[in-house]
Amino acid sequence: MSAIREGNSSTAGIAGVIRRRPLVSFFVLALGLSWVAWTPWILSRDGLGVWDYAFPRIFGTSQFTGMLFGAYVGPLGAAFIVTALTGGRAGLRVWVSRLLRWRVAPRWYAVALLAVPIAVLVLGTIASGGQVQAPSLVALALYVPALLLQMLTTGLAEEPGWRDFALPPLQERFGPLGAAAILGPLWGIWHLPLFLTEWGSWPDLTWLNVVEFVAFSALFNVVIMWLFNRSGQSLPIVMLFHVSLNNTVTVFWAEMFPTVGADQLQHVLLIGATVAAAITIALTRGRLGLPRTTPLVGRPAPEAAKIAA
Template sequence: MAYLLSWAAWTPYILSATGLGILDFRFPAILGTTQFLGVLPGAYLGPITSAFVVTAIADGRPGLRRWVGRMLKWRISWRWYLSVLVGVPAALVITSVALFDGAVQLPPVTVLAAYLPVLLIQMFTTGVAEEPGWRDFATPRLQRRYNALVGTMILGPLWGIWHLPLFLSEWGGWPNTTWLTVGEFLAGAIGISVVMTWVFNRTGESLPVVMLLHVSINTFMSVAWAEMFPADANAESSARVVLLASVTAALVTLLATRGRLGDRPAEKRETPAVG
């Protein structure tokens, strides 16, 4: 359902001059990007809407209360928020320094001033549109049926593939998109998913922290990264930074947790009702 709703809503964007150019019109830009009108409606229609509908049908009101409860579970230790806010940029900077021989510049004040506002916008756009479906709905069910690692290995590719039509648009760098670009993105999605599953479990299934982790990557790469690494600022380099940082973080998480990713024993885990 998430694929059907999102892909149908994205079709005009992909066919427009912003994408394949089959339709002779462009989506207007808001805050310098066409994605607010071209991508966001389809994102909202997909994962979060599908999760709501299926939860309501399968689990009824008790299931919806659990689903919404995870979205509103923000009262956890401030250390988690600080770790994500600092850790994500630090990991991306360290990875970039390793790739580009230490060529890094301090970002200008304007970037620092824009960072938090963009982060908040991302929380209410990308974060709200995607994570109530992928992590809030899918992760608990997949962990219950399999385990944290196997569930993540199923969910990561599904999450990445959901984005595929957007590679035929401005979002994915069309017409310069290559199969390598797509492959790197999918691998990065799987790596990020491993870390997100661990954070989701270790915070007692707090969706706000998982959303913050997701959008911190997007925000840093879109707002600060090019200013800090201007000599290497291009789409291919930024994609490889995210890929290497994600895979490295995933491997460290897997080794540190012995593949359990913070999952609790079945008898102690909150078990969603099954219709």
């Protein structure tokens, strides 16, 4: 009986910490759960090679079998746990409602589907000095199926946590720019262990690659925040916008810009994100699309409202 009481006390203690510090708990769980789940992949032959085994390959990569579970259990799993403990069923309903918010103005679908691919292709044309090759018919045929796959993997694993769960209370407490300064870097840092795997081209990487990626994440997040706020906090729109970048680079970049290597690609994306973030901040005067009726930094709300707002 004593052991049972101690176990219940421990559980209650953890739940109590999560209820008192929901945002901190989310970030700790999001990073911790993913990093623990990725450890076998990192130590395998697909990473550091400490353990003599390799993960099964699907479509020529071990990322589906080695990375995907950790991606789901981190941001998505952490958001579910913290929302359930702090907001209960009401909080979960509000959290899920943004994920199902498909009915938005058509212009936001146009922005989500076209803005990033056009920007990436323009940047690639500039970086290659105009040496552009037409994509193959195979690449063109793969674009939409690959986009849908990215929605179910990258988009679904990440956005319900980073933007759906964490962004609204961060903006409420710290304002848009404060929220961007916290969320963007943490989003980038979450990826750090992946640089020790084939995802990060290990062992062919430098510290500059890592720093540039985190900086890019922080700046790209500024634009994602603007779209999240302006689209009425629609997760499908944000997911499409996010994965459009991944998909365009994966499907088209190597074929269309063969003279621009992976290292230069990271430079190009960082420059593009810097320009886009600067323009977004300037044109919105730092509000990043937050409605004028919303105070830049509001008074603290009850915990359930903080998480579900």
